Amino acid sequence: MKKKNDRLNQAIRVFFSRGIIVKISFAIIVLLILVAIFAPVLTQYTETEQHLNDKLAKPSKTYLLGTDNLGRDLLTRLLYGARISLEASVLSSLIAACVGIMFGLVAGYYSGWIGSVIMRLTDAQLSMPPLVLCMVLAALLGGGVVGVCIVIGITIMPGYIRMIYGQVLALRENDFIVASKLVGQSSWKILLFHLLPNCFPTIIVMFTMNLGTAIMLESSLSFLGIGIKAPTPAWGSMVSEGYNYLVMRPYLSIIPGLCVMLVVIAFNIVGDAVRDAIDPRLRGKL
Secondary structure, three states, rough: OOOHHHHHHHHHHHHHOOOHHHHHHHHHHHHHHHHHHHHHOOOOOOOOOOOHHOOOOOOOOOOOOOOOOOEEEEHHHHHHHHHHHHHHHHHHHHHHHHHHHHHHHHHHHHHHHHHHHHHHHHHHHHOOOOHHHHHHHHHHHHHHHHHHHHHHHHHHHHHHHHHHHHHHHHOOHHHHHHHHHHHHHHHHHHHHHHHHHHHHHHHHHHHHHHHHHHHHHHHHHHHHHOOOOOOOHHHHHHHHHHHHOOOOHHHHHHHHHHHHHHHHHHHHHHHHHHHHHHHHHHHOOO
């Protein structure tokens, strides 16, 4: 237990020693989580509340960031949009991780025709641009938070399959796996209790980095009108709605666009720092 605590403390020290950029990115993610949780407390309006007499109002004490073309408070919709973005990214990443890890374990452990079929299907999916695949699947499954999460999960799933497949191929001939087979342990016990725990560090890193990818894909689908449906606030749809008023009220598009950019960059930087902290062989300088 003490050895595990020492490793955890060392990983935390390495993570926060990566420089000011990592600390700022980590602060952005923490802020995103807090805003998503406490959105109803931070504003006096609801995300769908309209004030038609105050359409396209400029920033003021009443509306800190102004209102959109329907008189909805922009700040309120940004706060609730953070909740939607975080929810969609976490759920889609969990779907991709659970399904991808299962297929990767099976393909790597059993190999043979089972592994070949899984990996060839994975390669076929990887040959398609992620956004194009998302658009096709979203058109088939429909919008809404659940539909978008499933679509994004399917899109980013091949990365988990390939990663776990490579890890299992490297581990399955090790002495502790051979010994487990000799004592008569079943295949599912070897997969779940021996191979899977050894893949956890890589899974954690990939999950962290895919959160940013999921937010970017969700925002892209919402911008194109096939993601989160109105009147639910989503940063991508807010950029699309504000585009028609880019000359008169440019902040209607610029502010939610900046939110997407900052959060995606923050998740990528934090994911890279987590990788360096967990795997000493990959440590570099940021």
